Amino acid sequence: MSSNDENLYRxxxxxxxxxxxxxxxxxxxxxxxxGYGPPAYGPPGYGQPGFPPPAYGPPPGYPPVYGRPxxxxxxxxxxxxxxxxxxxxxxxxxxRRQIRQTGEDGEGLALAGIIVGGIVTAIFVGMIVLWLxxxxxxxxxxFS
Numbered sequence: 058m059s060s061n062d063e064n065l066y067r068x069x070x071x072x073x074x075x076x077x078x079x080x081x082x083x084x085x086x087x088x089x090x091x092g093y094g095p096p097a098y099g100p101p102g103y104g105q106p107g108f109p110p111p112a113y114g115p116p117p118g119y120p121p122v123y124g125r126p127x128x129x130x131x132x133x134x135x136x137x138x139x140x141x142x143x144x145x146x147x148x149x150x151x152x153r154r155q156i157r158q159t160g161e162d163g164e165g166l167a168l169a170g171i172i173v174g175g176i177v178t179a180i181f182v183g184m185i186v187l188w189l190x191x192x193x194x195x196x197x198x199x200f201s
Contacts, residue, residue: 124162125160125161125162126161126162127161127162127163127166128152128155128156128159128161128162128163128166128167130148130151130152130155130167131148131149131152131153131156131161131163131164131166131167131170132163132166133148133152133170134146134148134149134151134152134166134167134169134170134171134174135149135166135167135169135170135173136170137170137174138169138170138171138173138174138177139173139177142173142174142175142177142178142181143174143178144174145170145171145173145174145177146170146171146174146175146178147174148167148170148174149167149168149169149170149171149174150167150171152166152167152170153167153168153171
């Protein structure tokens with residue numbers, strides 16, 4: 058069982074490649090690797106050959122697709138909850154009723170208007186009640 062390469066010594070590293078000629082770019086720069094040519098696409102601004110340019114919008118023959126509109130009163134409810142809380146509370150309740158009937162978007166806005174408007178209104182009413190109690194307590198003790 059003898060082969061042609063049984064007497065070869067395999068422990069030495071391979072010999073280094075020959076140095077490039079003077080003035081040539083370093084290996085791997087300037088020229089594509091063997092088997093690879095220039096890119097297959099044309100100059101910038103043109104699509105790939107054989108493919109039409111991308112079409113935007115719905116296909117021909119179909120109506121355009123629109124999203125549901127957002128209920129205006131729901132938007133106002135959230136804004137008014139920060140400006141004048143009782144109005145935001147009322148607008149939020151009315152907006153939710155309208156949204157159930159019309160199917161518009163904005164139920165979250167209306168709910169946020171109700172929650173924020175309710176909390177701020179409750180805090181404001183609580184402050185008025187405490188102010189009235191404090192005024193009554195001071196006037197009954199003769200502090201005026």
